[in-house]
Amino acid sequence: MTKPLPQGISLGQFNAAIAEIKQVVGKDYVFLDDITELRSYRDAYNTTNDADFAPSAAVAPKTVEQIQKILAIVNDYKIPIWTISTGKNFAYGGPAPRKAGYVVLDLKLMNKIIEVNEKHGYAIVEPGVSYYDLYNFLQEKGIKLWIDCAAPAWGGFVGNTSDHGAGYTPYGDHLLMQCGMQVVLADGTVVETGMDTSANSKTGALYKYGQGAAIDGLFTQSNFGVITRMGIWLMPEPPGFTPFMITLENERDLETVTDLTLPLRLNQVIHNAPMTVDLLWEAAMSVSKRQYYTGTGPMPESNRQKMAKDLDLGIWNYYAAVYGPAPMMKNNMEIIRDTFSTIPGAKFHFDKTRKGDPGWDYRVKLMQGIPNMTEFSLLNWVGGGGHINFSPISAADGKASMTQYQMIRKRAHEYNFDYIGEFLIGWRDQHHIFMLMFDRMNAEEKKRAHELFAVLVDDAAALGYGEYRTHLSFMDQIANSYSWNDNALWDTHHALKDELDPNGILSPGKMGIWPKHLRGKS
Amino acid sequence: MLSRRTFIKSALVANAALLTNPSQALQLVLDNAQGQPLLTLADEKSPAAKQFITHVSDDNSSLGLDIGVQFERVKQFCSESPNGLISGLSRDSDFFVIEQLAKDYGFYPSYSANHIQQGNNLSHEVSASQQSADLIAHALAQAGEQWPVWLAHNTQLLPQGHQPMVASKSQIQSTHAAQDFLVSWSLSAAKNT
Numbered sequence: 001m002t003k004p005l006p007q008g009i010s011l012g013q014f015n016a017a018i019a020e021i022k023q024v025v026g027k028d029y030v031f032l033d034d035i036t037e038l039r040s041y042r043d044a045y046n047t048t049n050d051a052d053f054a055p056s057a058a059v060a061p062k063t064v065e066q067i068q069k070i071l072a073i074v075n076d077y078k079i080p081i082w083t084i085s086t087g088k089n090f091a092y093g094g095p096a097p098r099k100a101g102y103v104v105l106d107l108k109l110m111n112k113i114i115e116v117n118e119k120h121g122y123a124i125v126e127p128g129v130s131y132y133d134l135y136n137f138l139q140e141k142g143i144k145l146w147i148d149c150a151a152p153a154w155g156g157f158v159g160n161t162s163d164h165g166a167g168y169t170p171y172g173d174h175l176l177m178q179c180g181m182q183v184v185l186a187d188g189t190v191v192e193t194g195m196d197t198s199a200n201s202k203t204g205a206l207y208k209y210g211q212g213a214a215i216d217g218l219f220t221q222s223n224f225g226v227i228t229r230m231g232i233w234l235m236p237e238p239p240g241f242t243p244f245m246i247t248l249e250n251e252r253d254l255e256t257v258t259d260l261t262l263p264l265r266l267n268q269v270i271h272n273a274p275m276t277v278d279l280l281w282e283a284a285m286s287v288s289k290r291q292y293y294t295g296t297g298p299m300p301e302s303n304r305q306k307m308a309k310d311l312d313l314g315i316w317n318y319y320a321a322v323y324g325p326a327p328m329m330k331n332n333m334e335i336i337r338d339t340f341s342t343i344p345g346a347k348f349h350f351d352k353t354r355k356g357d358p359g360w361d362y363r364v365k366l367m368q369g370i371p372n373m374t375e376f377s378l379l380n381w382v383g384g385g386g387h388i389n390f391s392p393i394s395a396a397d398g399k400a401s402m403t404q405y406q407m408i409r410k411r412a413h414e415y416n417f418d419y420i421g422e423f424l425i426g427w428r429d430q431h432h433i434f435m436l437m438f439d440r441m442n443a444e445e446k447k448r449a450h451e452l453f454a455v456l457v458d459d460a461a462a463l464g465y466g467e468y469r470t471h472l473s474f475m476d477q478i479a480n481s482y483s484w485n486d487n488a489l490w491d492t493h494h495a496l497k498d499e500l501d502p503n504g505i506l507s508p509g510k511m512g513i514w515p516k517h518l519r520g521k522s
Numbered sequence: 523m524l525s526r527r528t529f530i531k532s533a534l535v536a537n538a539a540l541l542t543n544p545s546q547a548l549q550l551v552l553d554n555a556q557g558q559p560l561l562t563l564a565d566e567k568s569p570a571a572k573q574f575i576t577h578v579s580d581d582n583s584s585l586g587l588d589i590g591v592q593f594e595r596v597k598q599f600c601s602e603s604p605n606g607l608i609s610g611l612s613r614d615s616d617f618f619v620i621e622q623l624a625k626d627y628g629f630y631p632s633y634s635a636n637h638i639q640q641g642n643n644l645s646h647e648v649s650a651s652q653q654s655a656d657l658i659a660h661a662l663a664q665a666g667e668q669w670p671v672w673l674a675h676n677t678q679l680l681p682q683g684h685q686p687m688v689a690s691k692s693q694i695q696s697t698h699a700a701q702d703f704l705v706s707w708s709l710s711a712a713k714n715t
Contacts, residue, residue, distance in 0.1 A: 036684045036712045040625040044618065088622070108626065132593060153590065154619070285587065290701040294640065358587050373590035379615040383638060383703040441636075441647075 004054040006079050006101040017077040021059055024069040031058040041104050043096035045386045047450035053096035053472055058104035064228050068188040080508045081105040083222045085127035085159030091389035093472035098509035118143050122205040124231045127158035131371040145234040146369035148172055153371030158230045162220045164468055168366040170271040171235045180204035182229035183219050186501040205231030222507040224500045238323040243364045247314030249345035254316055255398035260339050261425050262396045269332050274320035277422040282317050283307050284381040285358040297416040321367045384439030390456050392465040396430045407459055408434045415452040479512020559606035561599045565613055568704055570670045574611040577674035585612055589619045600627030609677045609708040617705045624709045633680045634707040639700045645693040654681045655690035663692035673706050682710045
């Protein structure tokens with residue numbers, strides 16, 4: 001196997017840089033073996049070639065000072081680094097870099113929980129702190145705060161927040177619940193955002209903005225600095241929690257349930273982001289496709305209907321929860337019942353009758369911030385477990401839901417894949433997650449998945465839908481769809497990149513933002 | 523004197539034929555391996571995985587739908603048993619997660635195999651070192667429907683080195699029809715190879 005190297009860097013230069021980095025972090029924290037150590041820094045679910053995203057090395061610093069020294073070295077050699085926190089976002093490329101040869105800056109060993117403040121409801125954590133780490137800490141200490149985790153929950157706060165991720169409690173908009181961060185710039189300067197930059201500040205994790213421009217968002221998605229610490233707001237444990245599920249019988253119910261939800265969300269009758277989940281996603285928690293259909297291509301309707309009946313699932317399955325004192329929950333649940341009972345065939349489910357069902361159990365845990373990995377069961381739907389997520393944003397609007405659903409399902413079927421998806425209604429928007437499942441051992445299927453994804457990006461753009469993050473392979477294509485006013489937004493990103501990272505060492509190409517010397521060459 | 527690798531090669535084939543009764547020579551190797559800590563994990567729903575785990579006497583555990591409940595156990599094992607072996611017969615997704623978790627402790631895959639049953643057609647797709655892949659695929663096929671038992675008895679004989687892996691496939695006709703997809707695997711620390 002030929003050692004992947006950064007573009008324009010000789011083996012001699014690479015080895016010299018690595019020798020210097022070993023002096024900084026110690027040889028045990030520099031990973032170079034392509035067969036063993038670097039295997040897990042690749043994109044296991046790529047739709048092209050394994051080599052396209054193979055790093056040359058990974059390095060795991062433990063302190064801000066070590067990061068500063070590493071950045072000085074890679075600036076000297078002009079070696080690109082690719083920052084990861086826990087690197088578990090496998091639907092979008094996991095820990096793998098945008099281009100072969102980058103050095104992965106793995107922040108897993110920076111895993112300190114710096115502060116938890118129960119009174120004011122926040123925590124300050126380093127990038128390596130996983131959802132499990134903070135959850136276990138709060139449980140052990142008896143602190144009555146909830147976390148809000150992604151699914152599956154082996155990732156961490158800094159990485160997911162930085163990637164604009166979302167969760168399932170009322171604190172599910174992670175970037176909204178972020179407050180204050182520490183960042184190391186490409187030249188090694190350490191910056192505190194918001195209030196913590198004033199002397200003796202005690203409000204860095206309480207008030208987001210401070211004086212001057214609020215720049216936290218600039219450092220998301222890792223283009224302009226390395227986030228080394230972050231404040232996150234945590235939800236006080238509520239006095240009560242009532243999760244519910246509504247099974248819906250017809251495809252068209254998606255439109256109705258979305259339109260009925262929006263006013264309940266805007267008025268905070270429903271406190272968290274409701275999820276409208278399609279049949280196959282739900283079923284895949286407990287069964288595999290081959291148990292119901294052994295043919296090729298998408299599962300036929302008759303098999304879907306049998307599966308829905310066997311598993312007591314709807315064509316759509318709607319999850320949400322209310323939180324608070326019993327009288328308030330009772331009042332809200334009455335409104336919710338009255339609202340959704342207008343949908344013919346809508347059936348309510350609660351813990352009393354649904355407990356033990358795999359889909360219900362893991363969603364209920366997520367809606368109260370209990371980390372779990374059950375959603376990973378999806379990967380067994382077809383053998384070989386490959387998947388990438390197509391994630392367009394729309395208004396929380398019934399017609400938009402149906403338009404996106406029909407567009408994606410039609411294309412998926414044309415390319416012989418199942419539609420497996422869910423909608424999450426945020427404050428006013430809607431995330432649509434289409435999980436494109438394929439057998440990662442099957443080269444033809446991977447190629448087909450890649451082609452489908454590229455077509456979906458163009459189809460969505462033509463209808464006015466953009467994606468909020470994406471897999472490594474499609475970052476440039478999607479960046480090109482953010483092109484209003486002669487690419488003014490991306491020109492701004494690139495102007496910032498040139499100023500803050502002139503050597504282009506920080507995650508070049510992440511989400512389509514490239515340094516000057518690589519721009520237009522990807 | 524036979525090298526460990528050559529000996530294991532012959533032992534794998536011998537044990538494939540003998541199945542539940544290891545030969546005297548093979549027992550010697552197994553006895554020598556007894557000092558190695560072993561953690562074995564198996565899917566709780568699959569009949570084949572149940573068959574596998576009932577023939578494993580070491581520290582073992584059934585895997586439910588949430589692999590997350592095993593995190594602390596795997597981390598603890600890796601920390602306390604740097605010379606240990608983690609093996610399993612599980613869903614593909616569970617293997618993927620355990621692999622990702624164990625790599626932070628220097629444990630990497632040295633063997634894996636997809637066991638795919640489509641109706642009466644049972645295939646074993648083995649990834650292992652050049653020296654072992656064909657032998658293991660052959661042995662699994664020879665074991666017929668008792669392949670989970672063969673795996674259980676030979677876990678510690680499977681390759682533990684970290685060499686480039688190659689693929690080898692075998693296929694048999696099973697007497698019973700089913701639809702199943704399982705992965706067997708073993709992870710060991712790179713520093714011990």
